[in-house]
Amino acid sequence: MNVTVAIDCMGGDHGAHVTVPAALNVMRRDPDTAFILVGQRDAIERELARLNAAADMRLQIEHASEMVEMDESAAAALRKKKDSSIRVGVNLVKEGRADAFVSAGNTGALMAISRFVLKTLPGVERPAIASILPTLKGHTYVLDLGANVDCTPEHLLQFGIMCAELVTSVEHKERPTVGLLNIGVEDIKGNELVKRAAELMRASGLNFYGYVEGDDIYKGTTDIVVCDGFVGNVALKTSEGLAQMLATYLREEFGRNLFARLAGLAALPVINAFKRRTDHRRYNGASLLGLCGIVVKSHGSADTFAFEYAIRRAVEEARSGVLAHITERMAAIQKSAA
Amino acid sequence: MNVTVAIDCMGGDHGAHVTVPAALNVMRRDPDTAFILVGQRDAIERELARLNAAADMRLQIEHASEMVEMDESAAAALRKKKDSSIRVGVNLVKEGRADAFVSAGNTGALMAISRFVLKTLPGVERPAIASILPTLKGHTYVLDLGANVDCTPEHLLQFGIMCAELVTSVEHKERPTVGLLNIGVEDIKGNELVKRAAELMRASGLNFYGYVEGDDIYKGTTDIVVCDGFVGNVALKTSEGLAQMLATYLREEFGRNLFARLAGLAALPVINAFKRRTDHRRYNGASLLGLCGIVVKSHGSADTFAFEYAIRRAVEEARSGVLAHITERMAAIQKSAA
Numbered sequence: 001m002n003v004t005v006a007i008d009c010m011g012g013d014h015g016a017h018v019t020v021p022a023a024l025n026v027m028r029r030d031p032d033t034a035f036i037l038v039g040q041r042d043a044i045e046r047e048l049a050r051l052n053a054a055a056d057m058r059l060q061i062e063h064a065s066e067m068v069e070m071d072e073s074a075a076a077a078l079r080k081k082k083d084s085s086i087r088v089g090v091n092l093v094k095e096g097r098a099d100a101f102v103s104a105g106n107t108g109a110l111m112a113i114s115r116f117v118l119k120t121l122p123g124v125e126r127p128a129i130a131s132i133l134p135t136l137k138g139h140t141y142v143l144d145l146g147a148n149v150d151c152t153p154e155h156l157l158q159f160g161i162m163c164a165e166l167v168t169s170v171e172h173k174e175r176p177t178v179g180l181l182n183i184g185v186e187d188i189k190g191n192e193l194v195k196r197a198a199e200l201m202r203a204s205g206l207n208f209y210g211y212v213e214g215d216d217i218y219k220g221t222t223d224i225v226v227c228d229g230f231v232g233n234v235a236l237k238t239s240e241g242l243a244q245m246l247a248t249y250l251r252e253e254f255g256r257n258l259f260a261r262l263a264g265l266a267a268l269p270v271i272n273a274f275k276r277r278t279d280h281r282r283y284n285g286a287s288l289l290g291l292c293g294i295v296v297k298s299h300g301s302a303d304t305f306a307f308e309y310a311i312r313r314a315v316e317e318a319r320s321g322v323l324a325h326i327t328e329r330m331a332a333i334q335k336s337a338a
Numbered sequence: 339m340n341v342t343v344a345i346d347c348m349g350g351d352h353g354a355h356v357t358v359p360a361a362l363n364v365m366r367r368d369p370d371t372a373f374i375l376v377g378q379r380d381a382i383e384r385e386l387a388r389l390n391a392a393a394d395m396r397l398q399i400e401h402a403s404e405m406v407e408m409d410e411s412a413a414a415a416l417r418k419k420k421d422s423s424i425r426v427g428v429n430l431v432k433e434g435r436a437d438a439f440v441s442a443g444n445t446g447a448l449m450a451i452s453r454f455v456l457k458t459l460p461g462v463e464r465p466a467i468a469s470i471l472p473t474l475k476g477h478t479y480v481l482d483l484g485a486n487v488d489c490t491p492e493h494l495l496q497f498g499i500m501c502a503e504l505v506t507s508v509e510h511k512e513r514p515t516v517g518l519l520n521i522g523v524e525d526i527k528g529n530e531l532v533k534r535a536a537e538l539m540r541a542s543g544l545n546f547y548g549y550v551e552g553d554d555i556y557k558g559t560t561d562i563v564v565c566d567g568f569v570g571n572v573a574l575k576t577s578e579g580l581a582q583m584l585a586t587y588l589r590e591e592f593g594r595n596l597f598a599r600l601a602g603l604a605a606l607p608v609i610n611a612f613k614r615r616t617d618h619r620r621y622n623g624a625s626l627l628g629l630c631g632i633v634v635k636s637h638g639s640a641d642t643f644a645f646e647y648a649i650r651r652a653v654e655e656a657r658s659g660v661l662a663h664i665t666e667r668m669a670a671i672q673k674s675a676a
Binding site: 073134135149186213217218219230231236239240241250259262277278 | 409411472473487524529530551552553554557565569572574575576577578581582583588591592601602604608609612615616
């Protein structure tokens with residue numbers, strides 16, 4: 001299926017230097033994709049020239065005169081920057097000129113603008129941010145990762161339903177298992193939010209596994225782990241911090257003296273295989289789920305390799321028909337509840 | 339200072355096989371310690387015989403006929419098992435026969451029984467569980483790790499105050515920095531709980547650093563990280579899961595083929611140095627903070643090496659006078675508020 005993806009070329013730590021080559025790489029490898037590069041025309045054209053490329057039918061430029069800063073408040077970005085690269089990109093999805101939008105920019109602004117412009121799918125109360133994390137068994141989807149800091153049990157149920165449709169659509173996995181993140185697996189454990197959410201999930205027709213704990217994320221106990229955005233964000237950031245600390249320690253130990261450096265040389269292919277396997281860049285690209293349109297958030301520090309993964313995720317979602325599937329499912333639930 | 343520590347010899351995955359030799363090891367290395375081994379007398383005596391040791395003045399046995407199961411509810415353990423090793427051990431602290439109690443048993447039951455028997459220190463509304471985690475700079479105290487799933491801003495403030503006294507008492511660090519775990523460092527980020535807790539902390543006289551994020555735990559940004567028990571428990575368990583996954587991957591890569599195994603042999607001293615540095619056993623022993631008595635919780639799966647660290651933590655706390663310091667501080671705050 002032909003897919004057109006709008007790319008925020010200004011967002012993230014590296015802007016056009018990362019986003020433009022990433023788009024070119026995906027375009028060259030996947031003949032059924034086209035791109036609209038959104039941002040300051042000069043900067044994008046300079047980057048294309050540097051890469052010996054030029055705009056054409058499959059590679060258009062859409063000028064945007066403004067940029068949302070990484071520390072700008074979502075409300076200010078929404079109200080004041082009507083010509084930001086995020087706003088223009090989301091508008092392209094709204095107008096049907098693009099099938100998806102990818103940005104490495106300010107997460108809060110991206111969510112606020114997407115929600116304001118695209119609106120949520122029928123029946124969806126709150127959009128959520130879903131990301132993929134590596135596990136001992138493969139990978140797991142975790143949501144919400146920070147869009148919603150105060151959730152109701154109904155929100156958590158909807159996150160589970162939306163993400164189950166995403167996994168079924170993109171991975172062709174029927175009835176993926178859904179775990180609810182808690183601080184114990186016994187029924188009596190947890191706060192009121194998770195206890196009530198568990199009741200709703202049990203009655204929902206979801207393939208509800210029950211409670212899972214933090215370590216179940218990386219064990220790969222369930223296909224999906226649902227939690228509120230505060231808890232999910234802390235779990236994600238804590239993981240990033242721990243991984244960075246361990247990587248630093250490993251580097252320091254292999255650089256400690258001549259013997260360690262020689263051992264490091266001998267072990268280099270093994271260490272590299274380990275690094276490839278745990279490379280978080282291959283999991284880059286979080287889905288803003290529940291909107292009338294596909295929006296994917298890349299990590300702000302993404303390099304070209306990582307940003308390509310975010311683009312490919314947007315392409316996959318656009319081809320999967322996930323929006324129709326979520327809409328159908330929400331309608332079926334509302335009908336059975338009526 | 340002479341310290342007597344009561345040891346729950348039945349709790350944890352390994353019972354007396356781990357707890358008794360750990361107590362002996364600490365006793366032999368630290369001449370100013372004495373121990374009361376709590377549990378089934380037969381089992382303890384058999385273990386002492388196996389280790390060519392015997393009860394004496396510094397090593398008494400206190401019989402307890404029951405044991406709290408790891409999956410037993412705290413309420414049931416509190417109500418029905420009046421002669422459990424946990425109950426008997428906590429009673430020894432209450433009666434002043436022991437200066438501290440260490441258990442690798444059921445966390446919920448340990449907290450419920452400790453709270454019921456010992457009560458909280460004057461002014462303390464809720465006890466919390468504080469643990470040490472390794473960081474890039476050394477280590478950090480994180481609390482609460484699961485005792486309180488629904489916290490008020492006042493509880494979080496008290497956690498910060500109690501832990502600051504602990505760090506000052508045990509590590510002789512004046513005015514340790516306190517961070518409040520949030521999902522962003524800007525003032526507008528977070529839920530109502532953290533926003534109000536931040537206001538209280540700013541006005542409290544604590545050395546309040548401000549908001550920190552999940553990755554700041556392992557960066558070692560602050561000496562103390564405060565969060566509610568649900569979030570803290572998820573952060574801790576998620577870290578455990580990630581560390582296990584990475585260790586598994588590393589082991590698998592070094593076992594993949596003959597070359598990798600040879601490289602692993604060459605790199606063994608380096609890998610071992612890395613393992614030592616990241617060995618979570620050296621951080622075993624979480625403090626139940628805010629009680630009228632010192633209670634330390636060991637990880638249930640602790641081996642002898644790990645359990646020794648939990649015992650040594652209890653000894654350090656007993657020598658530090660932390661209970662008096664927390665009491666003084668709470669009194670000073672209540673006086674200034676009155």
